Amino acid sequence: MTNHLLLWVVLLAATVGALTRKWWAPHASRWAEARQIPWRWWLLEYPVLTVRMRVTWRQVCLLNGLSISRRSTARVVDGVMVRGVALRQSPPRLGLPHLTRTGVVVRIRIHPGQTPGPFLAAAQALEHAWRVHGVRVTSPRRGEVLITITAHNTLDDTARDVAAPTAGPVLVARVGRVDDGGPWVLNLRRIPHWLVVGATQSGKSTLLAAFIRAIAPQPVALVGIDCKGGMELGLFGRRLSALATSRPEALRVLTGLVTEVQQRMTLCWSAGVRSIWELPEDRRPVPVVLIVDELAELYLMDGTREGRDQSEQCSTLLLRLAQLGAALGVHLVVAGQRVGSDMGPRVTALRAQLGGRIVHRVHDEASAEMALGDLSPDAVAVAQMITEEEQGVAVATIGGRWVRARSVLVTTEEARQVAEEYAALTPDLPALAAVTFEKEGGAA
Numbered sequence: 311m312t313n314h315l316l317l318w319v320v321l322l323a324a325t326v327g328a329l330t331r332k333w334w335a336p337h338a339s340r341w342a343e344a345r346q347i348p349w350r351w352w353l354l355e356y357p358v359l360t361v362r363m364r365v366t367w368r369q370v371c372l373l374n375g376l377s378i379s380r381r382s383t384a385r386v387v388d389g390v391m392v393r394g395v396a397l398r399q400s401p402p403r404l405g406l407p408h409l410t411r412t413g414v415v416v417r418i419r420i421h422p423g424q425t426p427g428p429f430l431a432a433a434q435a436l437e438h439a440w441r442v443h444g445v446r447v448t449s450p451r452r453g454e455v456l457i458t459i460t461a462h463n464t465l466d467d468t469a470r471d472v473a474a475p476t477a478g479p480v481l482v483a484r485v486g487r488v489d490d491g492g493p494w495v496l497n498l499r500r501i502p503h504w505l506v507v508g509a510t511q512s513g514k515s516t517l518l519a520a521f522i523r524a525i526a527p528q529p530v531a532l533v534g535i536d537c538k539g540g541m542e543l544g545l546f547g548r549r550l551s552a553l554a555t556s557r558p559e560a561l562r563v564l565t566g567l568v569t570e571v572q573q574r575m576t577l578c579w580s581a582g583v584r585s586i587w588e589l590p591e592d593r594r595p596v597p598v599v600l601i602v603d604e605l606a607e608l609y610l611m612d613g614t615r616e617g618r619d620q621s622e623q624c625s626t627l628l629l630r631l632a633q634l635g636a637a638l639g640v641h642l643v644v645a646g647q648r649v650g651s652d653m654g655p656r657v658t659a660l661r662a663q664l665g666g667r668i669v670h671r672v673h674d675e676a677s678a679e680m681a682l683g684d685l686s687p688d689a690v691a692v693a694q695m696i697t698e699e700e701q702g703v704a705v706a707t708i709g710g711r712w713v714r715a716r717s718v719l720v721t722t723e724e725a726r727q728v729a730e731e732y733a734a735l736t737p738d739l740p741a742l743a744a745v746t747f748e749k750e751g752g753a754a
């Protein structure tokens with residue numbers, strides 16, 4: 311009797327389960343979509359933030375020097391000119407806050423005579439006053455300041471949302487997420503060469519791996535220089551057209567690439583075009599991306615004459631590639647802890663050629679200043695605020711402004727899988743035929 315009852319209960323549970331699943335299946339994806347919508351932010355936190363912004367705006371402006379007095383602050387008293395602080399100051403008008411998925415964007419029309427400078431300096435004060443994760447101040451139009459607010463830290467987990475790599479437009483690689491929730495894209499067609507800077511364990515090699523992962527399905531030749539024994543780039547061995555793991559090997563790879571550039575120059579010259587992109591598709595050579603992990607290893611001076619010669623040669627060849635490569639489809643993505651003139655000759659010249667800048671956590675202001683100071687001075691302070699816990703978070707320059715972003719975390723296993731999956735797409739570069747040691751030997 312008990313057995314029958316048990317069987318009956320199990321059957322009933324199975325039937326109810328099956329019916330529920332059948333009913334639930336069509337709704338499941340809609341429920342998953344609904345869960346992606348930041349309801350709490352939209353319905354509760356956004357209205358509270360808008361009220362808080364309105365209430366605190368006048369005081370924040372007053373304390374941070376963003377208000378001005380419309381009347382002169384100087385008076386003549388008994389024949390003496392006295393200058394004081396005006397009691398009635400008016401802040402610039404705060405525009406209507408536009409809601410985004412991750413925060414708010416608000417436009418401010420600044421008073422005549424004001425510049426965006428004090429607003430940039432007040433970003434941190436605004437974060438505290440409005441209790442938000444981040445405030446970015448830019449000035450896309452004259453007479454206007456744009457404040458982009460990120461309500462919460464959206465860069466907590468980027469590994470979760472970056473889909474499997476797809477071919478996409480050539481030389482455009484999605485490497486992670488920016489702090490407004492959008493994709494973080496490195497576009498080498500727009501900015502041909504990139505510099506990645508950061509202290510040790512800040513996420514440089516991970517970003518390079520995310521880049522290779524994203525670009526691997528594209529018809530692009532990838533060449534690696536990893537003088538830390540190929541530990542990082544070696545994982546992608548079969549997808550790399552060449553990999554140098556020591557400085558003498560790097561010299562051979564760089565020499566081969568300069569030869570490749572010269573051949574492409576001749577090709578363009580004979581076809582009467584100024585870049586490989588103007589050549590017909592069937593005659594266009596494949597784009598090449600040279601990825602260097604730890605630039606300092608190439609510039610290392612070990613006190614020997616041979617070491618000094620190699621360092622000088624590497625630096626000359628890298629600079630030539632950077633100067634000539636862009637139009638000829640040879641691109642550089644270079645990572646290093648520092649890029650100061652103390653490393654060796656021509657480092658600053660090389661840095662000037664690397665127009666795309668990405669700075670992870672740095673130990674000192676000088677490192678951030680070296681990488682960002684010339685292109686985006688206000689990003690220097692932001693880069694210094696990246697904490698040790700925020701591995702992979704970086705400040706990147708994009709079209710004259712900066713963003714905070716985080717690369718996707720590529721595991722060792724995933725890197726190997728990518729190399730295997732796209733190994734057949736690895737082009738052979740004739741100029742590197744003599745230096746393809748790693749593909750045949752060790753690292754592959």
Ligand SMILES: Nc1ncnc2c1ncn2[C@@H]1O[C@H](COP(=O)(O)OP(=O)(O)OP(=O)(O)O)[C@@H](O)[C@H]1O
Binds near residue numbers: 511
């Ligand atoms: N985007 C990321 N998301 C999460 N964790 C990350 C991310 N990037 C890096 N990390 C973590 O930080 C560690 C160090 O990263 P990585 O090896 O890329 O640093 P690095 O700057 O190349 O260091 P080094 O200068 O010593 O080579 C990784 O092992 C990983 O655990």
Ligand SMILES: [Mg+2]
Binds near residue numbers: 514515542603
């Ligand atoms: Mg590294």
